[in-house]
Amino acid sequence: MEYSLSFDGVVFRYPDTAEPALKELSFKVPKGSRTAVLGHNGSGKSTLFLQAVGVLRPQQGGITVSGRPLVYSRKELARLRRTAGLVFQDPEQQLILSTPQDDISFGLRGIGMDEREIRLRCSEVVELLRLEEFKDKPIHQLSLGQKKRTALAGVLAMEPELILLDEPTAYLDPMSEAQLLSGLENIHAAGTTVVIATHDMNLAYRWADWIIVLDRGSCLAEGTAGEIFGGHTALQEAGLGLPLLAELWYSLPEGLTAGYPAPRTAGDFKAALQQLLGSTGSGV
Ligand SMILES: Nc1ncnc2c1ncn2[C@@H]1O[C@H](COP(=O)(O)OP(=O)(O)OP(=O)(O)O)[C@@H](O)[C@H]1O
Numbered sequence: 001m002e003y004s005l006s007f008d009g010v011v012f013r014y015p016d017t018a019e020p021a022l023k024e025l026s027f028k029v030p031k032g033s034r035t036a037v038l039g040h041n042g043s044g045k046s047t048l049f050l051q052a053v054g055v056l057r058p059q060q061g062g063i064t065v066s067g068r069p070l071v072y073s074r075k076e077l078a079r080l081r082r083t084a085g086l087v088f089q090d091p092e093q094q095l096i097l098s099t100p101q102d103d104i105s106f107g108l109r110g111i112g113m114d115e116r117e118i119r120l121r122c123s124e125v126v127e128l129l130r131l132e133e134f135k136d137k138p139i140h141q142l143s144l145g146q147k148k149r150t151a152l153a154g155v156l157a158m159e160p161e162l163i164l165l166d167e168p169t170a171y172l173d174p175m176s177e178a179q180l181l182s183g184l185e186n187i188h189a190a191g192t193t194v195v196i197a198t199h200d201m202n203l204a205y206r207w208a209d210w211i212i213v214l215d216r217g218s219c220l221a222e223g224t225a226g227e228i229f230g231g232h233t234a235l236q237e238a239g240l241g242l243p244l245l246a247e248l249w250y251s252l253p254e255g256l257t258a259g260y261p262a263p264r265t266a267g268d269f270k271a272a273l274q275q276l277l278g279s280t281g282s283g284v
């Protein structure tokens with residue numbers, strides 16, 4: 001299997017702190033996957049993402065992005081900016097210029113793109129993330145959700161092979177969340193590896209195909225969504241509860257569901273019940 005990102009024994013301690021934020025952290029993100037990094041507050045998700053794009057540097061261990069070990073020279077970091085893009089948890093840390101339009105163009109100018117191509121890429125991401133109505137508004141007047149979408153647009157415009165989103169649905173209302181997920185669907189379908197950090201177990205359950213469970217700076221478990229949500233133990237150990245649909249499914253009599261894959265959406269759940277109860281003659 002090919003991997004877009006791998007950590008091998010990464011240790012990182014912030015200055016003047018007693019405990020390392022990442023402790024011998026090792027995991028792999030399969031190329032082309034939709035990966036969710038799950039972990040409670042302070043488990044190291046944001047630190048992991050900052051390491052993956054070279055903003056923070058491990059004190060021990062190594063990181064590989066798209067098959068290349070990370071090297072912290074100016075040239076290699078510039079190359080990394082085109083390969084891996086991070087949407088920060090806090091959009092205020094990410095947005096630099098006065099309007100979304102200017103901010104998105106700024107990153108592209110930074111990698112030496114010509115103005116015609118910049119205009120084209122900008123209009124593509126503005127359309128994809130539906131930023132038309134506020135693309136020329138001063139950023140300080142935008143809502144947090146609008147800022148978050150603007151930050152995402154700036155990263156997408158760079159067309160990275162690997163995109164990391166730190167709590168992408170925080171501050172988004174249900175409609176914006178649905179729009180974001182459908183935007184991510186298009187990006188994923190075009191071959192991009194997408195990694196999100198989230199506390200939202202329901203989102204991870206319906207969206208991700210690969211799961212990494214973090215606990216106090218270490219990887220407790222990694223595997224397919226079926227393995228992690230079906231096994232429960234790593235999630236329990238990390239204090240992370242089950243998604244509602246999984247909880248419902250696993251509370252059904254085992255004799256009924258045995259051998260049937262756990263449904264990941266409400267629609268699949270209904271279809272599964274209809275089929276299972278239909279086949280026992282009960283009907284729904
Ligand atoms: N700039 C910093 N200086 C010192 N310690 C930090 C800094 N940023 C994070 N930490 C510590 O590192 C650990 C991991 O924090 P991190 O922000 O990576 O967790 P997280 O999983 O992203 O949490 P959350 O779910 O709250 O976003 C925590 O113990 C945190 O207190």
Ligand SMILES: [Mg+2]
Binds near residue numbers: 045046047089166
């Ligand atoms: Mg965080």
